[in-house]
Every structure is written in structure tokens, then in C-alpha cells.
Amino acid sequence: MRLATSLSLSLVIALLSCGGAGPEPTAPAVDEVLDRLLVYTVNYPLAYFAARLGGDHVEVVFPAPPGEDPAFWSPDPETIAAYQGADVILLNGAGYAKWVERATLPSSKLVDTSAGFEDRYIELTGTVTHSHGPEGDHEHGGWAFTTWLDLNLAVEQARSVADSLSSKIPTAAAEIEERFTSLETDLMALDARFAAAAETIGSEPLLFSHPVYQYFIHHYELNGHEIHWEPDVEPDGKMWSELAHIQDHNTARWMLWEGDPLETSVASLDERGISSVVFSPCANPPEEDDWMTVMTANAEALETIAATHR
Amino acid sequence: MTDVLFLAWRYLAHNRIKTVVLVGSIMLIVYLPVALRVLVTQSATELTSRAEATPLLVGAKGSPLELALSSLYFSADTPELTTHAEASRIASTGYAQAIPLYVRFKARSQPIVGTTLDYFDFRGLRFVEGRNMAMLGECVLGSRAAKILEAGVGGSVVSSPESVFDIAGVYPLKMQVVGVLEPTFTADDEAVFVDLKTAWIVQGLVHGHQDMAAPEAAPGVLAREGDTIIANASVVQFTEITPDNIDSFHFHGSVDDYPISAVIAVPHDQKSGTILMGRYEAPDEPMQILKPTTVIDDLLGTIFTVQNFVVAGMLLVGVAALATASLVFVLSLRLRQREIETMARIGGSKMRVAGVLVAEVAVVIGMSVFLAGILTVLTARFAPAVVRVLLLQ
Numbered sequence: 265m266r267l268a269t270s271l272s273l274s275l276v277i278a279l280l281s282c283g284g285a286g287p288e289p290t291a292p293a294v295d296e297v298l299d300r301l302l303v304y305t306v307n308y309p310l311a312y313f314a315a316r317l318g319g320d321h322v323e324v325v326f327p328a329p330p331g332e333d334p335a336f337w338s339p340d341p342e343t344i345a346a347y348q349g350a351d352v353i354l355l356n357g358a359g360y361a362k363w364v365e366r367a368t369l370p371s372s373k374l375v376d377t378s379a380g381f382e383d384r385y386i387e388l389t390g391t392v393t394h395s396h397g398p399e400g401d402h403e404h405g406g407w408a409f410t411t412w413l414d415l416n417l418a419v420e421q422a423r424s425v426a427d428s429l430s431s432k433i434p435t436a437a438a439e440i441e442e443r444f445t446s447l448e449t450d451l452m453a454l455d456a457r458f459a460a461a462a463e464t465i466g467s468e469p470l471l472f473s474h475p476v477y478q479y480f481i482h483h484y485e486l487n488g489h490e491i492h493w494e495p496d497v498e499p500d501g502k503m504w505s506e507l508a509h510i511q512d513h514n515t516a517r518w519m520l521w522e523g524d525p526l527e528t529s530v531a532s533l534d535e536r537g538i539s540s541v542v543f544s545p546c547a548n549p550p551e552e553d554d555w556m557t558v559m560t561a562n563a564e565a566l567e568t569i570a571a572t573h574r
Numbered sequence: 575m576t577d578v579l580f581l582a583w584r585y586l587a588h589n590r591i592k593t594v595v596l597v598g599s600i601m602l603i604v605y606l607p608v609a610l611r612v613l614v615t616q617s618a619t620e621l622t623s624r625a626e627a628t629p630l631l632v633g634a635k636g637s638p639l640e641l642a643l644s645s646l647y648f649s650a651d652t653p654e655l656t657t658h659a660e661a662s663r664i665a666s667t668g669y670a671q672a673i674p675l676y677v678r679f680k681a682r683s684q685p686i687v688g689t690t691l692d693y694f695d696f697r698g699l700r701f702v703e704g705r706n707m708a709m710l711g712e713c714v715l716g717s718r719a720a721k722i723l724e725a726g727v728g729g730s731v732v733s734s735p736e737s738v739f740d741i742a743g744v745y746p747l748k749m750q751v752v753g754v755l756e757p758t759f760t761a762d763d764e765a766v767f768v769d770l771k772t773a774w775i776v777q778g779l780v781h782g783h784q785d786m787a788a789p790e791a792a793p794g795v796l797a798r799e800g801d802t803i804i805a806n807a808s809v810v811q812f813t814e815i816t817p818d819n820i821d822s823f824h825f826h827g828s829v830d831d832y833p834i835s836a837v838i839a840v841p842h843d844q845k846s847g848t849i850l851m852g853r854y855e856a857p858d859e860p861m862q863i864l865k866p867t868t869v870i871d872d873l874l875g876t877i878f879t880v881q882n883f884v885v886a887g888m889l890l891v892g893v894a895a896l897a898t899a900s901l902v903f904v905l906s907l908r909l910r911q912r913e914i915e916t917m918a919r920i921g922g923s924k925m926r927v928a929g930v931l932v933a934e935v936a937v938v939i940g941m942s943v944f945l946a947g948i949l950t951v952l953t954a955r956f957a958p959a960v961v962r963v964l965l966l967q
Contacts, residue, residue, distance in 0.1 A: 338820075338821070341705070341708040341709060341712075341752075344708035344709065345705055345706070345708055348691060348706060348708070362821070365771070365824075365825065366709060366710045366771075366820055366821075366823060367708060367709055367710075368690075368691060368706070368707045368708055368709065368710075368712070368769040368771075369691070370690060370691040370692050370695075371661075371665075371672075371690045371691075371692060372665075372671055372690075372692050
């Protein structure tokens, strides 16, 4: 009996050691060595930061088509699949790129670059609150999201990008840190120009063509009023009426456009005593040069306004 | 020696029925306890391998067994729920990767598992067809779930209400199937995987409905007070997410306040795991952290205790059966007295005659053990499949 049992057990053990279930999958190695980090971003400023900080260590992809506003663009499933394949996905936060909420992205790869200053988000006013059913009131509102136009916040976002890249490529951490210092210096120099021009402008009212300048207006303490005009669309009669209504209590001499306005719009504004200047948020890649060049042009635009201050 | 074996064999062959009964009885006596042990060991291996591949589980305090069974096998009742903040908390420690799970709803008989894409990497799940979910309302089916729900890529599955009496509850959500997984012979084969956010839509926490400010929503508006619109229950909520209405789906409040059933914590190293566990040791800590292997080992301990009783019972039956078999041999010797005397008269020595009788017994036992061995080999060969089917059911 003992012999028989031993024999059977031996056979069983031999068989089990040969076949049976395959090995259970294990967690992916966290410290996996990556040759070239694939970084996807939701807007161009973050793509610029990542490319400048990562240098040759990263491949940066910002897949929104030219002409689409990345804040309101919705990628197709194939593009989302490409995002899923990235090593790092840089988010702007503050509700920027609403599609992120409705897409399935790997949480371990997401980096919310504005998470460090959530308490400084600017809440949008005039949002609709509604209630239905047992859950009670709720709002479909949100936050202003063009955070990088406050260059101090842009530095914090760049810091977040640098930290995430360094954690993924520890061997390049020193190089990334060096590049961050350089970027921070450039941003702070621009910030100083913005601040100096804004100080000269003081409380003089300014018109902004689009409601995306909240952080810029707030940080540089400008007396800005945002309307909703598209630079490539001829304003209609209602819009001119609204402008006339604004001019009843607002003596703005300058309109800051997010893109090159139509010549007819510029001429019509001139007739109303309002000059036009472009101050681009640069959420999309410019046709020429890069984000820093556009921001430098923005500083020059602001200095132009300051130079005419009465 | 050959002549002894020849005579023994001829005797057994002549008394075929008696031989078959003896061989069958002894074979079963040997086979049954061994087969039981093989099956139980295989079950334990299957259960343990899943637990071993899951380093740590975090959930609200309650039954550790429910938490483990729900998170590992998507079975048992839904454990006490926690919030997504717990996953954020674990991730923010930097000690572990946090993979949230929300196992609560079903599509017919199949569990809907709300999770993140990290789960697929963590379990090493691969696609036999289609792609991973990319948008709200998309789902990926385990191999058996696809068969049971009779759905494939391009098809759809519908979530089931938690209770048939919940007529005021949320509407079932029609989910588009975008991928089917390769079989893994684990609980993942049974699951309907969705993004956590889709699971919250199934629950009605995230929803899409008519634009309340739009003219077509006017019949559902009870009152407008400034920026506040109060609507009645007739507001049309969407039960399927399409490209046309996906933009209307929205969250209320912070995602961190939304429910999940557990978090799989994958520590970056052993030290990180130990530190993380230490963080849940405070007496006022409302969460529990557990090693699934510990819980499953406890469960297996119970199973093995029961198994030992069964094996002991079988051994007693076996001893009784062997005693009966021995009696059959002894009685057959008395019946064969004349045959034995004949062998002695034709020149067979006492040793030779005894040898023939011993050989008969040895051949019967040898054949029994041999057949028991074959059956055991077959059992071991097919035990994984049998156990997986039994466990999955």
C-alpha cells in the first residue's frame, strides 16, 4: 500500500512539475530602463517644456491637429490608444482638455502639472447650477485653465514636468535639472518684463478678445475685461453692440487678441478708438519659432501698450 | 520462476471476474485518496497563485475574506466600499503603484470590473481581438464572458440592475465591446472590464443628460432662479454613450469622493511594502491592508482540515476493503485445497506452490497499483482544467 501510494504520488509530482498552469504575470518593473522616453502632452506649452527639459532623452508628441484648440479638442480612439502607449502623459490640470475626463488613460502615467497649485485655480463665474433627482444641486462649471500665462505658475508646471522626467530617467536627472534652471531663468526674465509693463499700465482698462487670460490678468494685476470674439471671424452687429455697451463704462484703448485679427476688425476697432495687438496664449505650436519666442513677442506687445500709457 | 508466474497468470486469467473485482477494488483504494489530494493541491495552487501575484490589497475595514475574494476572483458579496481617495493616497506615498477596483455590478451573470489600464499591465492580459477601452462606455470582455454574453468586438453588453425591485434606480447602460482578452484560466476570463468612470456611470454617479439650458429641455425644467435650474425627473438621461452625447457626461464633485471596492497596491520593493503596511496599523485607521496570501492560506487551511477528515475516512474504508480482499484470498485458498494438493502430487514443492499463490497476489496488487497510477496521471493531467472550471463556476 505504502509502495503503491509512493509510486502514484511520484507520478503525480512528476506530471505536475512538467505541465499545469503557466506562470502568473507579475507587476511590471518600475525601474525599467528606458532609452528614449515617449511623452504625450495635452497642449503645446507642456510639449515645449518637456522637449526643452528632456532634450535627447525624450520624444515629445502633441497630437492635436493644427488649428484645433487643444482645450476643446476631442481625440479619436486611435489617438487615445497612442496616448495609452506613452511613458508619460503630461496634463495641464484645472479642467484643461475635457476629453481627458472621458477617456481611459493609465493613471500611473498621468502627470497633472498644476496639481501643486490647485488652491490657486481661478473659478469661472456665471456657471449654471441645476438639480434633478435625489443628488441635489450640481454645477457644470469649472476652472480657468490657461495657467501658463501666469509665468510663475508656468515655472511650477515646468518643475512638475522636470520631476516626472527625472523620476523616469534617473540617469539624466542632473542634466534635466540643469535644463530646468535655464528654463526657469528665461521664464522669470519674461515674468519681470510682463510685471514691469503691467506696472506701467497700472489700472488702465484693457480688452481681451477671449476668456482665456484670467491667470494673466490676475497675476499681473491688470484691469482686463474679457469678451468672446474669434480673431478670424468678422464680429456681427450684436457683438459690436455689446462692445458699445462695454465702452459706456470702459475706456479701453487696446484690444489684446489671441491670434492675428482680421484687418476689417482692426479697422473697425480703430474707428472706435481701440488699437489691436496680439497676445497669444500659444496653446498650439506656432508656424515658426517656438513657445518662448511667442511669449517674448507677447512681452513686446505688452511693452507697446505700456509705452503708450497716458 | 517463469513457470510460477505462468501458472499464477493462467489462474487469474481463468477466474477473470474475480480478478477484475479484486483489481478494481484495490485500485480504487489506492487511487481515491491520492486523486483527492491531487485535486485539492491543484485547487490550492490555483487559488494561491492568484493571491501570490497580488502583493497587497487595501479596502475599508470589514471581512478580509470578502475583500480578497471580491478583488481576486470577483466573487463573494461586495465588500465595504471605500473611495478613490484611498488609491490617490497610496499612489501619493510613492511606495506602491495603486490599482483601484470597483467590483459591484453585473452584466447578466458576469461581473463588471471597473479599473484602470494599469490592471491589464499588472495581470499581463493580452488581446485576442480588438483593443483596450479608450472612451467612456467602452468595455473589454474576458474570454468566457465573451462566450457567455455572446458578444464580440463591435457588439454591446448591458449592465444589469442591482435589484429587480429597484424600479426607481439607474438605467442599465449599454456598453460597446472594443476588445476580447485571451484566456488566462483565471477570474479575469469571467469579467467585463470597464474604466472606473464607466462603472460610476453604471451606478448613475457620472451621467449625461440634456442641456438644461437648451429649449428642448424646457418641459423638464421646474424653475429657473438666476444661474440655478431646477429640473424634474423627466430629464432625459442617456443610457448609451455615443459620439454625439459623450460631451454631456460629467462628474459632480471630486473623483476622489467616488466609490471603489478595493485597491491593489504593488509596492516598488519589499521595504516599501513593509512601510506601507505600517501606515495602516493605527488603531483609528478606517482602512485595512492585507496580504491576499495570508487570507487565502487561512481559507486553504480550513479546506485542508476538511480534506484530512475525508482522507482519514477513505483510509478506514480502504483498510476494511483490504481486509475483505485478504479474506477473499484466504477463503479462496480453502476452496482451492484440491488444486493445491494436485500441484503437490505432480511434483510441485511446497515453495513452488506457495510461490504460485504469492505471485497471484502480487500480480493483482501490481495491476491495481499500475491502473491507479494511470488514473492518477490522467487526473493530474486534467486537474488544472477541471479545477479552473470548478473554481470559475
